[in-house]
Amino acid sequence: MSQALERLHQQVAKLAEQARLFDNAKWFDKNRYIQAQPSLFDRTVFATKSLILSDYIDEISAQLKHLPPMENRHAYGFAIQRIATQVEAVIKVLKSTPVWAKENKSNYKKKNKIYQKAVQKIMQSSHELYQELSQNHEFERRLMEMIDIRKQQLDKASAEQASQINQEILALHARLGRCRKAISATEAKIQAVEKQQNR
Known part of the structure:
Protein backbone atom coordinates (compact mmCIF):
# COMPACT_ATOMS: atom_id res chain seq x y z
CA MET A 1 0.00 0.00 0.00
CA SER A 125 -6.12 -1.91 0.27
CA SER A 126 -8.04 0.58 2.39
CA HIS A 127 -11.38 -0.96 1.50
CA GLU A 128 -10.21 -4.54 2.05
CA LEU A 129 -8.73 -3.86 5.50
CA TYR A 130 -11.91 -2.26 6.78
CA GLN A 131 -14.06 -4.91 5.12
CA GLU A 132 -11.98 -7.59 6.87
CA LEU A 133 -12.36 -5.79 10.22
CA SER A 134 -16.11 -5.42 9.72
CA GLN A 135 -16.50 -9.13 8.87
CA ASN A 136 -14.48 -10.18 11.92
CA HIS A 137 -16.60 -7.99 14.20
CA GLU A 138 -19.73 -9.56 12.69
CA PHE A 139 -18.34 -13.07 13.38
CA GLU A 140 -17.56 -12.00 16.95
CA ARG A 141 -21.12 -10.75 17.45
CA ARG A 142 -22.63 -13.97 16.07
CA LEU A 143 -20.38 -16.20 18.18
CA MET A 144 -21.30 -14.27 21.35
CA GLU A 145 -24.96 -14.63 20.40
CA MET A 146 -24.55 -18.39 19.94
CA ILE A 147 -22.80 -18.68 23.33
CA ASP A 148 -25.69 -16.80 24.99
CA ILE A 149 -28.25 -19.11 23.34
CA ARG A 150 -26.34 -22.21 24.53
CA LYS A 151 -26.17 -20.81 28.08
CA GLN A 152 -29.93 -20.28 28.09
CA GLN A 153 -30.41 -23.88 26.85
CA LEU A 154 -28.12 -25.09 29.64
CA ASP A 155 -30.59 -23.94 32.33
CA LYS A 156 -33.33 -26.23 30.97
CA ALA A 157 -31.10 -29.15 29.92
CA SER A 158 -30.84 -32.62 31.40
CA ALA A 159 -27.46 -33.84 32.73
CA GLU A 160 -26.66 -35.59 29.45
CA GLN A 161 -27.69 -32.55 27.34
CA ALA A 162 -25.80 -30.23 29.67
CA SER A 163 -22.55 -32.11 29.03
CA GLN A 164 -22.96 -31.76 25.25
CA ILE A 165 -23.98 -28.07 25.51
CA ASN A 166 -20.93 -27.34 27.71
CA GLN A 167 -18.68 -28.88 25.04
CA GLU A 168 -20.35 -26.70 22.40
CA ILE A 169 -19.86 -23.60 24.60
CA LEU A 170 -16.14 -24.46 24.99
CA ALA A 171 -15.77 -24.90 21.21
CA LEU A 172 -17.54 -21.57 20.59
CA HIS A 173 -15.24 -19.83 23.11
CA ALA A 174 -12.22 -21.24 21.25
CA ARG A 175 -13.60 -19.86 17.96
CA LEU A 176 -14.31 -16.53 19.67
CA GLY A 177 -10.69 -16.38 20.87
CA ARG A 178 -9.41 -16.96 17.32
CA CYS A 179 -11.82 -14.34 15.99
CA ARG A 180 -10.63 -11.74 18.51
CA LYS A 181 -7.02 -12.55 17.57
CA ALA A 182 -7.91 -11.86 13.92
CA ILE A 183 -9.55 -8.54 14.92
CA SER A 184 -6.38 -7.49 16.78
CA ALA A 185 -4.21 -8.47 13.79
CA THR A 186 -6.34 -6.44 11.37
CA GLU A 187 -6.35 -3.43 13.70
CA ALA A 188 -2.53 -3.68 13.91
CA LYS A 189 -2.32 -3.67 10.08
CA ILE A 190 -4.51 -0.55 9.94
CA GLN A 191 -2.35 1.22 12.55
CA ALA A 192 0.82 0.30 10.61
CA VAL A 193 -0.64 1.74 7.39
CA GLU A 194 -1.72 4.94 9.18
CA LYS A 195 1.79 5.36 10.65
CA GLN A 196 3.30 5.07 7.15
CA GLN A 197 0.86 7.64 5.83
CA ASN A 198 1.57 10.12 8.61
CA ARG A 199 5.37 10.04 8.11
Whole structure:
Protein backbone atom coordinates (compact mmCIF):
# COMPACT_ATOMS: atom_id res chain seq x y z
CA MET A 1 0.00 0.00 0.00
CA SER A 2 2.79 2.46 0.86
CA GLN A 3 4.35 1.62 -2.54
CA ALA A 4 1.10 2.54 -4.28
CA LEU A 5 0.97 5.85 -2.41
CA GLU A 6 4.63 6.43 -3.25
CA ARG A 7 3.89 5.91 -6.97
CA LEU A 8 1.09 8.44 -6.72
CA HIS A 9 3.54 10.94 -5.16
CA GLN A 10 6.01 10.24 -7.99
CA GLN A 11 3.30 10.79 -10.61
CA VAL A 12 2.39 14.15 -9.04
CA ALA A 13 6.10 15.13 -8.86
CA LYS A 14 6.44 14.35 -12.58
CA LEU A 15 3.34 16.44 -13.35
CA ALA A 16 4.77 19.29 -11.25
CA GLU A 17 7.86 19.35 -13.49
CA GLN A 18 5.72 19.27 -16.66
CA ALA A 19 3.47 22.02 -15.27
CA ARG A 20 6.55 24.17 -14.58
CA LEU A 21 7.70 23.75 -18.21
CA PHE A 22 4.16 24.46 -19.35
CA ASP A 23 3.95 27.70 -17.32
CA ASN A 24 7.43 28.81 -18.44
CA ALA A 25 6.43 28.34 -22.09
CA LYS A 26 3.40 30.64 -21.47
CA TRP A 27 1.09 28.49 -23.58
CA PHE A 28 -1.99 30.46 -22.54
CA ASP A 29 -0.67 33.96 -23.33
CA LYS A 30 -1.95 33.82 -26.92
CA ASN A 31 -5.25 32.21 -26.01
CA ARG A 32 -7.81 35.00 -25.50
CA TYR A 33 -10.52 32.61 -24.39
CA ILE A 34 -8.35 31.18 -21.59
CA GLN A 35 -7.13 34.65 -20.57
CA ALA A 36 -10.77 35.73 -20.13
CA GLN A 37 -11.43 32.88 -17.67
CA PRO A 38 -10.99 33.32 -13.90
CA SER A 39 -9.70 29.75 -13.58
CA LEU A 40 -8.26 26.95 -15.75
CA PHE A 41 -10.58 24.31 -14.30
CA ASP A 42 -14.15 23.95 -13.16
CA ARG A 43 -14.61 24.87 -9.48
CA THR A 44 -16.03 21.37 -8.80
CA VAL A 45 -12.60 19.94 -9.69
CA PHE A 46 -10.26 22.45 -7.99
CA ALA A 47 -10.69 25.04 -5.25
CA THR A 48 -7.73 26.97 -6.76
CA LYS A 49 -8.50 29.88 -9.11
CA SER A 50 -5.51 30.57 -11.31
CA LEU A 51 -4.21 30.56 -14.88
CA ILE A 52 -0.93 29.01 -13.68
CA LEU A 53 -0.90 25.22 -13.93
CA SER A 54 1.64 24.80 -11.11
CA ASP A 55 -0.85 26.32 -8.65
CA TYR A 56 -3.15 23.37 -9.26
CA ILE A 57 -0.33 20.88 -8.70
CA ASP A 58 0.27 22.62 -5.36
CA GLU A 59 -3.35 21.94 -4.41
CA ILE A 60 -2.99 18.25 -5.34
CA SER A 61 0.27 17.97 -3.36
CA ALA A 62 -1.32 19.59 -0.30
CA GLN A 63 -4.20 17.11 -0.42
CA LEU A 64 -1.82 14.17 -0.76
CA LYS A 65 0.11 15.44 2.26
CA HIS A 66 -3.02 15.78 4.39
CA LEU A 67 -5.03 12.67 3.47
CA PRO A 68 -7.71 11.80 6.07
CA PRO A 69 -6.93 8.82 8.34
CA MET A 70 -7.84 5.46 6.81
CA GLU A 71 -10.24 4.70 9.67
CA ASN A 72 -12.51 7.36 8.17
CA ARG A 73 -12.76 5.30 4.99
CA HIS A 74 -15.44 7.43 3.29
CA ALA A 75 -13.42 10.63 3.65
CA TYR A 76 -10.21 8.82 2.68
CA GLY A 77 -11.82 7.25 -0.40
CA PHE A 78 -13.35 10.58 -1.42
CA ALA A 79 -9.97 12.35 -1.07
CA ILE A 80 -8.17 9.75 -3.23
CA GLN A 81 -10.93 9.89 -5.85
CA ARG A 82 -10.77 13.70 -5.91
CA ILE A 83 -6.98 13.59 -6.42
CA ALA A 84 -7.47 11.10 -9.26
CA THR A 85 -9.98 13.44 -10.96
CA GLN A 86 -7.63 16.42 -10.53
CA VAL A 87 -4.59 14.57 -11.92
CA GLU A 88 -6.62 13.46 -14.94
CA ALA A 89 -7.78 17.08 -15.50
CA VAL A 90 -4.16 18.33 -15.45
CA ILE A 91 -3.08 15.53 -17.81
CA LYS A 92 -5.86 16.55 -20.22
CA VAL A 93 -4.47 20.12 -20.39
CA LEU A 94 -0.87 18.92 -20.79
CA LYS A 95 -1.81 16.43 -23.52
CA SER A 96 -2.86 19.27 -25.78
CA THR A 97 0.60 20.89 -25.71
CA PRO A 98 4.05 20.17 -27.20
CA VAL A 99 5.36 19.75 -23.61
CA TRP A 100 3.29 16.61 -23.20
CA ALA A 101 3.83 15.41 -26.78
CA LYS A 102 7.60 15.56 -26.40
CA GLU A 103 7.77 13.91 -22.97
CA ASN A 104 4.98 11.37 -23.17
CA LYS A 105 4.03 10.55 -26.76
CA SER A 106 5.13 6.91 -26.54
CA ASN A 107 4.81 6.37 -22.79
CA TYR A 108 1.47 8.02 -21.97
CA LYS A 109 -0.62 4.85 -21.92
CA LYS A 110 1.95 2.96 -19.87
CA LYS A 111 2.38 5.80 -17.33
CA ASN A 112 -1.36 6.36 -17.07
CA LYS A 113 -1.91 2.65 -16.38
CA ILE A 114 0.71 2.71 -13.61
CA TYR A 115 -0.97 5.77 -12.07
CA GLN A 116 -4.46 4.21 -12.30
CA LYS A 117 -3.17 0.98 -10.73
CA ALA A 118 -1.58 2.98 -7.88
CA VAL A 119 -4.88 4.75 -7.13
CA GLN A 120 -6.80 1.48 -7.44
CA LYS A 121 -4.39 -0.29 -5.09
CA ILE A 122 -4.71 2.44 -2.44
CA MET A 123 -8.50 2.31 -2.65
CA GLN A 124 -8.55 -1.51 -2.65
CA SER A 125 -6.12 -1.91 0.27
CA SER A 126 -8.04 0.58 2.39
CA HIS A 127 -11.38 -0.96 1.50
CA GLU A 128 -10.21 -4.54 2.05
CA LEU A 129 -8.73 -3.86 5.50
CA TYR A 130 -11.91 -2.26 6.78
CA GLN A 131 -14.06 -4.91 5.12
CA GLU A 132 -11.98 -7.59 6.87
CA LEU A 133 -12.36 -5.79 10.22
CA SER A 134 -16.11 -5.42 9.72
CA GLN A 135 -16.50 -9.13 8.87
CA ASN A 136 -14.48 -10.18 11.92
CA HIS A 137 -16.60 -7.99 14.20
CA GLU A 138 -19.73 -9.56 12.69
CA PHE A 139 -18.34 -13.07 13.38
CA GLU A 140 -17.56 -12.00 16.95
CA ARG A 141 -21.12 -10.75 17.45
CA ARG A 142 -22.63 -13.97 16.07
CA LEU A 143 -20.38 -16.20 18.18
CA MET A 144 -21.30 -14.27 21.35
CA GLU A 145 -24.96 -14.63 20.40
CA MET A 146 -24.55 -18.39 19.94
CA ILE A 147 -22.80 -18.68 23.33
CA ASP A 148 -25.69 -16.80 24.99
CA ILE A 149 -28.25 -19.11 23.34
CA ARG A 150 -26.34 -22.21 24.53
CA LYS A 151 -26.17 -20.81 28.08
CA GLN A 152 -29.93 -20.28 28.09
CA GLN A 153 -30.41 -23.88 26.85
CA LEU A 154 -28.12 -25.09 29.64
CA ASP A 155 -30.59 -23.94 32.33
CA LYS A 156 -33.33 -26.23 30.97
CA ALA A 157 -31.10 -29.15 29.92
CA SER A 158 -30.84 -32.62 31.40
CA ALA A 159 -27.46 -33.84 32.73
CA GLU A 160 -26.66 -35.59 29.45
CA GLN A 161 -27.69 -32.55 27.34
CA ALA A 162 -25.80 -30.23 29.67
CA SER A 163 -22.55 -32.11 29.03
CA GLN A 164 -22.96 -31.76 25.25
CA ILE A 165 -23.98 -28.07 25.51
CA ASN A 166 -20.93 -27.34 27.71
CA GLN A 167 -18.68 -28.88 25.04
CA GLU A 168 -20.35 -26.70 22.40
CA ILE A 169 -19.86 -23.60 24.60
CA LEU A 170 -16.14 -24.46 24.99
CA ALA A 171 -15.77 -24.90 21.21
CA LEU A 172 -17.54 -21.57 20.59
CA HIS A 173 -15.24 -19.83 23.11
CA ALA A 174 -12.22 -21.24 21.25
CA ARG A 175 -13.60 -19.86 17.96
CA LEU A 176 -14.31 -16.53 19.67
CA GLY A 177 -10.69 -16.38 20.87
CA ARG A 178 -9.41 -16.96 17.32
CA CYS A 179 -11.82 -14.34 15.99
CA ARG A 180 -10.63 -11.74 18.51
CA LYS A 181 -7.02 -12.55 17.57
CA ALA A 182 -7.91 -11.86 13.92
CA ILE A 183 -9.55 -8.54 14.92
CA SER A 184 -6.38 -7.49 16.78
CA ALA A 185 -4.21 -8.47 13.79
CA THR A 186 -6.34 -6.44 11.37
CA GLU A 187 -6.35 -3.43 13.70
CA ALA A 188 -2.53 -3.68 13.91
CA LYS A 189 -2.32 -3.67 10.08
CA ILE A 190 -4.51 -0.55 9.94
CA GLN A 191 -2.35 1.22 12.55
CA ALA A 192 0.82 0.30 10.61
CA VAL A 193 -0.64 1.74 7.39
CA GLU A 194 -1.72 4.94 9.18
CA LYS A 195 1.79 5.36 10.65
CA GLN A 196 3.30 5.07 7.15
CA GLN A 197 0.86 7.64 5.83
CA ASN A 198 1.57 10.12 8.61
CA ARG A 199 5.37 10.04 8.11
